[in-house]
Amino acid sequence: MRMHGPEPSDATVVTGLSLLLSVLIWTCVMVERPAETTLKVPLRAEHIPAGLKVTTPLPENVEVTVAGPGILLWPLRFVDPGSVELDLSTAAAGAASFAADRRSLRFADSDLKVVRMYPANVRVTLVTISGQAK
């Protein structure tokens, strides 16, 4: 007499597929959990007015804390988000503090947000380049 119902091998495959599906469902949910990661991003002084030069050494990197779903933070380890700009277009000769521009960072997904930067402000001293000064 033949037994009815699924063959044992089929039952094993179904169980295996069910476990795989469970792991995938769980992973899909878990990777969406909000998390934060900190990147060291190069700082670049931009738009230095003509006739001025920066005399103070700028920090090489800025620590940028990015928040978003875990799955989107993970690729940041391998992808270069660019650099943080220090916009000096309004600078004049002398010392002043300038905010690092977080908008200069470009992320592939809008779910990623920059929540903190350190240092957020950089103190810069600019001097007139000799020969061009009045």
Added chain:
Amino acid sequence: MLGVTSRVVPMNPSLQDIGVIRDLLDLSLVALIVTRLSRLLKAQLALRVLPALCLLLAGHLLARLFSLYTVRILLDTFLASSVVVLAVIFQTDIRRGFAAWIRSKTGKDVEMSDVIDELVFAVAGLAQKRIGALIVIERGIQVDSYLAVGTDIDAKVTSELISSIFLPYSPIHDGAVIIQHGKLTKAGCFLPLTQNLEISKSLGTRHRAAFGLSELVDAVVVVVSEETGAISVVVGGKKTVILEPPALGKMLRRLIEPRWLK
């Protein structure tokens, strides 16, 4: 130069341990639910549905990882509707699965009726005389909505009654006898024929009707072939050939719970 530091939020080691245990518990519960639900489906069906769902979820993960927005929206829409679509398409399988699950939760402590003995005796006699017969024994799911034509009888199940119904000169011999709650309720009923192309073309209409009904409900269908006199039991779209009448009784006692004969 780009560098990545570790996670900003420091965690107490004991809290980390709790987190791991919580995640494992979470995953285990998901696995339990998915495994239980997949067992409600027939194995062949589950083997087609589960890989498709796995592929959809893997595609969703990859689309999310690589920020493929349009692909992600498409897959998400498909995934969201797949639960309802699957429930509609496979409603009979799910219903049968639930019935089987409920059945497995109920004990077999009620005394078995002699309906099965009468059935076995009648089937053995019909098989010996090579008289075709088709007997449906209802279990958890009602069969009424799948029956066409038929004559209401509502009589006690006896081997004499069953035999006389299937005698070739009987006006209701060309159809199925329905047994519900231990009573012979209908005879001469036409059953839905199977649409399964994998079923051998050598099988006649009686067998096709047995397959057709058993694919829709959890009923046990007993078939006697008028060509060979062979006895078969069809359950859930699967046929079991019975070599000897005692084996039929044994099988029916295994498949039918006393509560369905009351």
